[in-house]
């Protein structure tokens with residue numbers, strides 16, 4: 001009879017990915033490339049915000065974009081047409097998140113030589129991307145007004161891993177019972193260090209603040 | 225969809241452990257899954273059974289899922305309460321100054337394996 005043996009492991013399923021992510025972060029630091037992981041629910045305004053922000057940073061930062069939100073190249077094409085920056089579509093095969101290995105493969109398809117800022121538009125979903133560290137330098141998420149101010153209570157993990165929360169679509173605030181102060185309170189309950197910037201990607205309001213945040217972060221990243 | 229992604233991660237991890245330990249077969253894998261981890265046990269089970277069929281060492285591996293109850297601690301009144309029922313708000317004193325003690329884990333606890341015969345064993 002075959003002898004059966006039990007191996008005790010007690011290891012988190014995310015440990016491997018966490019290690020890959022740390023390695024990628026280190027490699028990017030050496031190259032001087034800042035990677036922003038941008039997350040949100042579908043339709044919160046990731047692509048619209050990126051277009052406005054990239055154009056606001058023209059001539060100040062060299063930017064490249066990886067689109068993973070949906071498995072078609074609509075968003076990547078839109079970014080390229082509207083901004084002229086390098087933009088590629090990652091094929092996620094219907095996966096609900098990107099892990100560090102997939103992110104590395106995506107970056108390998110970009111020409112990073114002069115790039116200061118690489119942006120990953122992650123899969124639209126507030127659950128799975130929060131579990132998988134992509135190797136990004138910073139995490140940012142967009143919460144749009146129609147989604148409601150209680151989202152931080154419903155998706156605590158996502159809010160706890162984000163360095164910056166953009167509250168988008170503030171133009172439609174009058175039509176929704178969205179309480180910005182309460183929303184900020186809920187965010188800070190989950191993550192006291194998170195910064196919050198209200199924006200309207202449609203009109204461009206607040207985009208200057210996001211652009212300034214990015215410039216500051218990229219500068220700090222390169223100094224280290 | 226999330227379940228399939230984590231199943232692949234889990235299989236990758238177990239394959240590595242199996243290789244390190246020179247095992248012939250993995251009979252079963254025990255997972256500890258918190259009540260408020262983002263994974264639904266029934267779906268995980270289905271994805272697992274589908275995904276291991278394509279494996280070699282893991283081909284017949286069963287998955288056992290152990291649930292870990294979610295418990296939240298209130299820093300104001302120092303009491304614990306079930307997270308799923310009451311959420312962030314302490315049912316004893318209504319405080320929001322609370323944190324999760326356990327319940328979001330997703331661990332590979334142990335695996336049951338059959339070893340390869342030692343090299344040069346002529347039996």
Ligand SMILES: Nc1nc2c(ncn2[C@@H]2O[C@H](COP(=O)(O)OP(=O)(O)O)[C@@H](O)[C@H]2O)c(=O)[nH]1
Pocket residue numbers: 040041042043044045046047048049069124168169170171172199200201202203
């Ligand atoms: N009213 C309003 N609509 C917006 C704003 N930002 C984006 N949208 C709209 O929201 C929809 C989804 O935007 P998109 O950028 O594609 O979201 P993504 O799926 O997160 O990339 C589009 O119809 C946008 O025009 C905003 O600030 N205000």
Ligand SMILES: [Mg+2]
Pocket residue numbers: 046047048069075121
């Ligand atoms: Mg998009």
Ligand SMILES: [Zn+2]
Pocket residue numbers: 298299300301302303314315316317318319
């Ligand atoms: Zn209490």
